[in-house]
Structures are given as C-alpha cells and as structure tokens.
Amino acid sequence: MQETTTTWSLFGRISFRFAFIYYLIYFNPLGLISGIPGMYYLTEAINYPFDIFIHWFNDNFLHIRKELVPMGGSGDTSYGWAQLYSFLFIACIGALIWSILDSKKTAYPKLHYWLCILLRYSLAGIAFTYGILKVFAMQMYFPNMSQLATPLGDYLPMRFSWMFIGYSTPYQMFSGFAEVMVALLLVWRRTALLGALLAIGVFANVAMLNLAYDIPVKIYTLNLLVASMFLAWQERSRLFAFFIQNQTVQPSELYEKYFSKKWQRIGRIVLKVVLIVMSFGFGTYNYYQYYLEFHSNNSKILEPIQPGMYHVELFVKNSDTIPESLADSLRWRDVIFDYNGSGSLSAQDSSLRMRYGRAYFSYLPDSLGTQLEWRLSSWDSLPVATFKMQMPEKDQIILTGKKEEDSLYVVLKKLKRHFPLTERQFHWISEANR
Template identity: 55%
Template sequence: MQQEAPAWSTFGRISFRIAFIYFLLFFNPFASLFVYPLAPLVSFLNSHLFHIRPELNMNGGGSGDTSFDWALVFTYGILAVGGAFVWTLLDRKRKHYSELNYWLCLILRYMLAAVSFNYGIWKVFALQMTFPSLSQLATPLGDYLPMRFSWMFIGYGGPYQIFSGVAEVLVALLLVWRRTALLGALLAVGVFANVVMLNFSYDIPVKIKSSHLLVLSLFLVWQERKRLFAFFIQNKEVLPSPVFERPLTEKWQKNLRISLKLLFFVLYFGSQVFLSFNAWGERQASSKRVLQPIEPGIYHVELFVKNGDTIPESLANSERWKDVVFDYNGEGSMAARDTSFFMSYGRAYFGYQPDSTGKQLEIRAFRQRIANFSMDLSKSDRMILNGSKGEDSLHVVLQKLDRHFPLADRQFHWISEWAQ
C-alpha cells in the first residue's frame, strides 16, 4: 500500500496553485491560440493597471518582447493569482498536491525538453547563427545593434555554437528520462542562465521566453531541494526520490508509457533532426555559390552619373553609391541611403541576377525589379553599368578592391604571443 504523502504548508499549497495555473497558461502547447481571445482583457488591464504603453503592439517583427507580450505576462500573473484564490476557497481541506505536482512536472519536463531540443539541434547544425557575410564584414562595427553583433560573434564561432547546441540537446534527452530528470534540470539551469544573460546583455528580444525557461528549470530543480541540500551541503546520504517517478504495476501501463515516449521521440525529436539536416544540406549546396560572370567582392564606385549629371563622392550625399558588395548566392549591398532597397545597419541590401549571356544585370529588392543594367566586364577588376533605376538613368563605374578581412579567416592560434 502506497504511503500517504506528508501534508504541505499553507504557503506551499497556495504557491503551488499559483504556479500550476501560471505555468499551464504560459507553457501549454496551445498558448498561441488563446492570445487573441485574451487580447481585449490584456488591453483593458493595460489601460487601467499596467500602463505599459497607450497602445499595445502585437506585431513586433519577430520580437518576443513587445509591449503586448509584457502585458500578456502580467495578465497571466493576475489570472494565476485570481484563479489560485478561487481554488483555495473551493479546496481548503486539501493537505497536499503531490499527485497533481507529479503531472505538472511531467508536462513541464516535456515542454522544456521540446523547446531545448528545438533550439539545440539548429545550433548543432550551425543553422541558428550564420557566419558573417561579406556585406556584414563591410559594415562599420558601430552601426550594428547589440543583437546583430551578438548573432555574428556566435555565428563566427561555429564550434561554440555547436557546443551550446549539444548542451541544449543533452538537456532535452536527460529530461525525458525519469532517472536523469534532475540532472537534466540542473544542466538546464546552467544552459538557460547563459542564454538569459546573453539576451539581457545584448538586448536580444527573447528576454521573456528565455527568463521563463530559466524559471521553469529552477522550478524542476526546486522539487529536489531537500535531497540536493542534504547531499551537497550537509554531506548526508539521500534516498531515491519519487518526485519524477510513479511506479506502474500493470503491464499495459508500462507499455503505454514506453509507446508514448517512443512516439514523442519519433514525431518531435525525429522531425526536428530531419528538418535541421535538410536545412543544413540546402545551405551547404548553396554555400559560396558564384553567379557568373560577376566575381564576389567589394567594389568601389569610381564614377556615378545620374540623369547625365556626375555626382561627386561626398559623405554629405547619402544617395550616391559609395561602394557595392556583390556577395555569394546572388546577394549584395551598397553603402547608400536608398529606401527603395532594404535598409539595414546603414546599408542598402539587394538581390542580383545576371542573365545567361553575362551582359545584363537585374537588381531586385522586396521581390521586385528595382534596376536593370547592361554590363561591361571587358577590363580586369572593373565593371561598367549602364541602365535605369526607376525613372533615373544611371552610369556607374565600379572598381574591384583587393579588400581582405582578417576576421573572415576564422583565425585560431594555439600559441599567441603578439596581436595587432
């Protein structure tokens, strides 16, 4: 006969109710479906209580730290406290929630494992952060925002990215096994503490999600606080813990648990590995693809004639092209302030495509043709473009520079005695 679990303190029961509601609101797989139904409540609470901004922004362009996201987190907190209050009134005589806590930890373990594996496997294949492109190397360091700067330094250090990805994958694998769940949670604390510090230090807009993943990891470790304190601080022997374990007596229960775990491995872990491997293969196939006859590199704009007028090179003239980068894979950028292109960190980005004869060049932006030129490549390291951009006629002479970036060499030295 299974022994009755000891009674919890009043604070323990109330804090569990709050945590139970909050975690299920934030981490449930269908959380995104509840956002829009909750939007009126979030806006109401923001107008009368939070005052984050007069108008909440739900579309952050990929940011997870929008004003609406912060208001939503605060709303979840209010709902959790309010729900716990009602729960307390209706369930005052309950002595503990050991069984419910087991199921909560089980759900959160698999949620944390899924997120950690998703991020980790992309890093293992070095897909999340990429090596700086030629256009990025040509951009002055001071023009970058902290997030892009951090993305490039991790993308530059491929082994570091793979190392961090292996750690995140290991977290996932340890969490799904009951006997290693505590070790997985401890490793998760270290992994996500590092992620949180990166996000806050470099203003990466995943602060809310990463902080919650760290709190979730600490919550799982907290389940074993007494054993950890006894083992590491008091130097005492500890017994196996039942927190993440539930003995199953029936054979069908054991078979069901094994089947569900295998299904999770195949459907989620397997699909993530498959998608990551395919993405890695596609990137390898397109890596350093040269669009002949254009030779990738940095080109200085020697002459820029617009509508018959020669525009001299000047720092004050932001519309004149100063340099043009033809990168690999039909991507490029120029040092110019031209909003008809995609502007990023002080450079105008575009896509280019020479025709089959190598005599015509099409410049595209936002999936539309922006300019069309005839190309003259008769002289070595020189490109002469004649054509039009919108209603303007352009005559541009480009001189390829012998520009070398030491950073692009992926330098590494066992012995370092001098550095410039």
C-alpha cells in the first residue's frame, strides 16, 4: 500500500479500506485540534452518533453487559469492549460497501498519505502526553507511608506495578524520555520511520505491562501498538532491503507530497507549528506548573501534626474501651498522617475510602492546631469527622470528637517506624543479594 505503487493487490485495497475507516473513527482527526476553543464540543457532537450505535449494537448483538459501564479510570470497561467491537464492525461493513461501489479503483495514494499523517500525529500526541508526565515523574508516584505500611499481599497487580515504576524516578524518567522521543521522531518526515520503529518497542513494552499486570488500558495500548506497526509496515520494502538483504535503499517517498500552491505550502507549515506548540509547548508548560504545585511545601499548613505512623494506644467508642485485637477489623490499630495531607488507618471503615485493607482520608488541622478535620478527599467541602486535638507530650495526639453517629476518644503515639525502601539504596558493588 505504498504511495509509489500504481496498482495495489486486491488484499491491499480491501485491507486499506478497512484500516482507513477504522482509524478514521478511532483516531478522530478533530482530536488533534480539540484544544482549540469550541472544537472540543464539535468532537463530542461527532462522537454522539457512534455512542448511540454502540449501545444499540450491544443491546441487539453483543450483549456484553445489560448496562454498559462508561470508560473513566478504566479503559477496559464493558463500554470500551462494546466500542471496540462496534468500530471493527463498522470498518468491516464500510470496507465491504466501499469495495463493491469502488471495485475499479486500483490504488489510493492520496488517502494513504493522509491516513499515515493522521496516525503519525495521533501517535505523536499520545506518546508525548504520557511521556512528559513520566519525565516529570508524575504518572507514577513514590509509595507513600500508607502504601508502605500495607502488606504486599494485599495489593492488586496494577497497584503493585504502579509502585514498582514510581519507586525509581530515574527509570520513570527514562521511559518518559523514550515516549517523548517517539513523539519528536514521528513529527518530522525524515525521522518518521525511526519514530514508528521506536513506537513499536515502547508501546509493546507498555502493552505487555498492561497484559501482565492487569492494568485496565489493554484495548487502548494494543491499538497504539497495532497503529505503530501499521506505519512501519508501509516501509516494509525498504526495511527488508536494508536489514535483511544488506542493500542500499533510496530515501522514503511516503510522506513527500508536493503542494503546488503557495498558500498550501504556507498553511502546511503554519498548521504543523500550531500542532507542535499546542501539543508539545502548552503540554510541557501545563505539566511543569502541575509539577511545581505538586512539590510545593505544605508542611506549614499541616502543623502541628508531625507526619508519620501512629499506634492507637487507646480507642474509646461510645464510652466503651475497645481492646486492641488483630481479630477485630473495626478497631483502629494504627493511623498514618502523610506529608501531603493524606492519611489512612488500619481498619475496615466504609465511611472512608477503602483501599487494600486500609481506610483513606485527607486531613487538615486548623490554624490554632486545636481542631482536626477529616475529609474523604482534599477537594471535598464537608468533613466526615471533626476532632478536638490535644498534644500533651511530644509524639502524642489525643483526638476527641464524633464520626458519623459514634463518639470517639483516641490516643495516638508516634512510632519510630522506618521503611528501608525509602532509602532508595544503590550499590555498584554488591557482595550478596539483598
């Protein structure tokens, strides 16, 4: 399906029609300019008919779930699978109709050129978005104290993999630089093939992580991998001649398109600059601002609480003293106040955010240090619990107040708990396994 080929094979024509329809739907071209004011709503308006079809197709044929769960934190929801099957079905039917109505056409060099352009810039924008996040080490975070205090066996594979990558900032930045390089190489015509080959390596690694650790972005990353392979496949003759036959190859003509009119040549440059500035320039600036905000020092706001792990020495609930017991899942055993205003406690508490056996909350003391509020999240306006706070001695906190319908009196004692993982040890010489 190369542009220089005057007559394509029957399989080449049919497969191109399928790929053109599928990728035109999956990588909506308006997504490249959705950041322009007003364009986002146009993109959503175009997606609306597809949304109606996806629900109809599922209700009448797929029956994946009676009620499709929309994509959000997970891309592999029932809606995500219904969308994938719907797009494949539309592409198949569209390719069949196209083949019947346009059976005499022997090649599609112009459409082929624009399809490759769409895939190049779509993959470049996606790779840069994920890459720049990793360059600033903000996609995966270093495990916080609550996570460090959670038994390893309580974690699900995805969270385990997230902490594995977040633990090492250099490794995360390295993988981010690889994704940014994919974006930069794909943007320029002369390095587009190298970018496609690097994209195969990068997205194959990401897809394997998603499959091996049950990370719910499998559909998306596999699509990115296949699209990268599609771009590299368009240069298969040159790749085979160079790497297998050890022959000299001519420069690629895949992305060489001559525009006869001056306004077309100027428009091409202007559009490319706009896309680069919007995707790369604004993206880098926004993530850098987020990076500065995330790493801002909030220690003054959280005073007088000293972050750390606190043992619950005394737990009185509705005037009843509840003794410490490993068999009691409702009694607090320890409370962690982390550095960023988040906290957790070791107990089963459905009024808080339960994750991996711990109940999570956000905390904020008042300016006098005599009252402490717990919220489900830092952006919530109303607290789930409000305590009077006393600190009779160093490393001791006494909380008195109500949580839901329960009156609580809790005495906390800070532990000198050290997690060796936080040392981020590195040794050039290792005499034995650690």
